[in-house]
Amino acid sequence: MPGMDDVIKCMAQQLRDGDIVYTGLASVPAVLAVMLARYWGREITFLNVAEIYEPVDVSITPSSGDPNVFIGGRGIVTSLDVFDLARRGLLDVMFFSAAQVDRRGNMNLSVIGNYEKPRVRLPGGAAAAYLYRRARRVIMWLKEHSSRTLVERVDFITAPGPTVNGPKLSICTPKALFEFDNSIGELVLVGLLPGSTIDDVINNMGFRPRIREPVTILEPVTEDEVRLLNKWDPNNVRSR
Amino acid sequence: MDNILALMRRGKLLGISEALDLINDGDEIAIGGMSFHRNPMAMALAIAKSNKRDLALIDREPGLAFDLLTISGRVKRIRAAMVTFEHFGIAPGFRRMVENGEVEFIEDVCEGVMSGLRAGAYGLPFMPSGITLESDLVKLNVKRGLWSIIKDPFSGEELVVVKAIRPDVAIIHAHRADEKGNVELLGPKYEDLLKVQASRKVIVTVEELVPEDYFRENPERLTIPGFLVTAVVHAPRGAWPTSMYGRYGADYGIIKRYFDSVKAGLGINDVLKVFENAWDG
Numbered sequence: 478m479p480g481m482d483d484v485i486k487c488m489a490q491q492l493r494d495g496d497i498v499y500t501g502l503a504s505v506p507a508v509l510a511v512m513l514a515r516y517w518g519r520e521i522t523f524l525n526v527a528e529i530y531e532p533v534d535v536s537i538t539p540s541s542g543d544p545n546v547f548i549g550g551r552g553i554v555t556s557l558d559v560f561d562l563a564r565r566g567l568l569d570v571m572f573f574s575a576a577q578v579d580r581r582g583n584m585n586l587s588v589i590g591n592y593e594k595p596r597v598r599l600p601g602g603a604a605a606a607y608l609y610r611r612a613r614r615v616i617m618w619l620k621e622h623s624s625r626t627l628v629e630r631v632d633f634i635t636a637p638g639p640t641v642n643g644p645k646l647s648i649c650t651p652k653a654l655f656e657f658d659n660s661i662g663e664l665v666l667v668g669l670l671p672g673s674t675i676d677d678v679i680n681n682m683g684f685r686p687r688i689r690e691p692v693t694i695l696e697p698v699t700e701d702e703v704r705l706l707n708k709w710d711p712n713n714v715r716s717r
Numbered sequence: 718m719d720n721i722l723a724l725m726r727r728g729k730l731l732g733i734s735e736a737l738d739l740i741n742d743g744d745e746i747a748i749g750g751m752s753f754h755r756n757p758m759a760m761a762l763a764i765a766k767s768n769k770r771d772l773a774l775i776d777r778e779p780g781l782a783f784d785l786l787t788i789s790g791r792v793k794r795i796r797a798a799m800v801t802f803e804h805f806g807i808a809p810g811f812r813r814m815v816e817n818g819e820v821e822f823i824e825d826v827c828e829g830v831m832s833g834l835r836a837g838a839y840g841l842p843f844m845p846s847g848i849t850l851e852s853d854l855v856k857l858n859v860k861r862g863l864w865s866i867i868k869d870p871f872s873g874e875e876l877v878v879v880k881a882i883r884p885d886v887a888i889i890h891a892h893r894a895d896e897k898g899n900v901e902l903l904g905p906k907y908e909d910l911l912k913v914q915a916s917r918k919v920i921v922t923v924e925e926l927v928p929e930d931y932f933r934e935n936p937e938r939l940t941i942p943g944f945l946v947t948a949v950v951h952a953p954r955g956a957w958p959t960s961m962y963g964r965y966g967a968d969y970g971i972i973k974r975y976f977d978s979v980k981a982g983l984g985i986n987d988v989l990k991v992f993e994n995a996w997d998g
Contacts, residue, residue: 502752502778503803526751526778528905538969539804542752542778544905545966555906557831564847586799587824587854598815598822600807603778603799606852607828637851714804 480651481506481716482698482706483670484618487649488572489513490695491616497522498570499559499612501603504541505715506618507572512709513702530554537710560604563611571612573605574619577631580664580684582638582646582657584609584617585631592633602635609636614645622650627682638662653678654695655686665689671697728896731948733763736920739948740764740886745773747834747882747912748783749889750959752803753967754905756782757890759922759955762992765789765985775884777830777908781959781972784810787820789985796823798830802976809979823861824854833863833882834908837915841881845869848877887916890956891940892963894923895931898946901938904962913945922952924964958992 488510492498498521500507511523512535523531529547538546562568575584576599586605590596602609609615619626627650639646639657646657646664654668666678666686675692679685698706706715731739737760740746746764750756761782764772773794776783783800786792788810800811814820825833828846836844843865848855850866855877858864865878889909893901900921902909913919921941926949932939954961958968958975975991 502799503801505804527754528907538967539972540753540967540969541803542754543960543967544754544962545960553905556827557908557911560828560831560847592853592857594818595816598807598812600801600811601797601799601824602826602852602854603801604827606826606849606854607847610849611847634851634853637849717804 481620482703483695484649484651485509485513485706485715486698486702487654487668487670487695488616488618489517491614491647492519492521492570494519496569497524497562497567499524499526499568500541500572501526502540502542503574504572505537505710507616508535508537508541508546509706509709509715510572510616513705516705524554524559526556528553528555535709537712537714539714560607563608566613568608568612570614570616571604571608573609573615573617575617577626577628578617578619578648579628579631580686581662582664583631583634584636584638585633587633587635589632605636610639610644612644614647617646617648619648619650622652622678623681624683627684629684652681654693658687663687666692668693668695670695729898729943729946729949730896730926731950733759733950733952736760736948736950737763737767739918739920740769740772742770743772744885745775747884747887747916748774748776748779749887749907749909749912750782750956751778751907752780752801753959753972754780755890755956755961756780756959757888757922757955758782758957758959759890759952760888760920760950761786762989764791765989767791775830775882777827780808781975784808784979785975785988787811787814788979788988792820794821794823796825798825798827802972805973805976809976813979823863824857826852826854829858829864829879830882831908831911832879834911834915836879836881837883838911843878843880846877846879848879850875850877882915884912884916886918886920887912888920888922889913890922890952890961892923893925893927893931894921894946894949895927895929895943896949897929898943898949899929899932899939900941900946902940910941913941918947919945920948920950921946922950922955924953924955924961926951
């Protein structure tokens, strides 16, 4: 069962020719999505938290901030420089995951439960309360499609959802592709991952999303793509 | 201050325990590196084994050194934008200590730490930022007196400004330095150069000591000029088990052992055993 590989393919499909993208910590799926989109021939400028500019290849380790992951870079571009780029409105894509995301696109990486006495103290949102609004597009992935991760209202708004002016937000889960409709301010179900159904998607989440018909059925990873993902990530860090 | 002047006269090369003397109880310490990469582990282990008290830590996206210090009993307050062990999970010491209320956690944002360090480095009282006004973090950090919401005097639009961060000490691990404190730092920089500028004292541990001629032979090698550096400590493999760009990779086996030990609830003395063979070979 490919599972995460299809999620990575879904993320890669959100990337476009000419994009300037940045990947952060704990973001192995995002690194692989960039590599897959490049393999398809999309011209992408690849910036990352390891600060290795424009690597030609990757070799995944447990850390997406590991400079040794990124092979054949052209030099160092600091995260400070990338954040400045984003503040000037020129960063096309930022990737995020979250513990919770809600109907309004609000995301939570801070706490489960009460903020002062949390049931789970999450790692914190890193750049979220900044880049989740300042990148032109945000691609989010969730490793789990459930009523725990897709909730009516997040426990804490680490970063608020997009406004009518942006950014564009797409969310890939193991079951579905959602897009944020900026005009109504809600997540909309637009695609199904291979093997999933609309009922399966809706019965396993904490709110009932709007649906944009006709819902796209996403293609599964090909054998060739799986071979590449295994080459980049031989220890399958992406799925564990 | 006399201390520092005396140091300048005799050169800046210190042993690790002498460098430890530069850190006072209650000091705020900026930790160099990021995640599992170029952490100042030699110094972090020395602090963890010391009897320092009530320290505060600050970093943007810290990892092993920060987490170790968080459970060391030496630290009462930590400030960061994200404390993650990435693939392994939430940083285990951070999670345990914050959930149990044993350390105070100031949850920041990358943009907040960068802006605050910039203000500190630039010698300005605060820095405008791109922090999103509607984040729930804004009211928390405004209440703490670290952030404020002001009107852009030119456009009239509201924005979050961040108070200058001026740590008492920065601890950075680097590649090479001479006895005058001139430093060569290769590869990723993170915010380490801002931390050096913003902090009142700077301790740089290095893989290799070089003669002063090293920088004169090729001035391009200089990353941090000696006048910004308080002390240099020779600490070969001083980032281990985190990675050192161009020299050695992260030792994920040891990092996993640390993660499992802390997650299993072991105390600091047992956790420190994970690092015991650090500099044997």
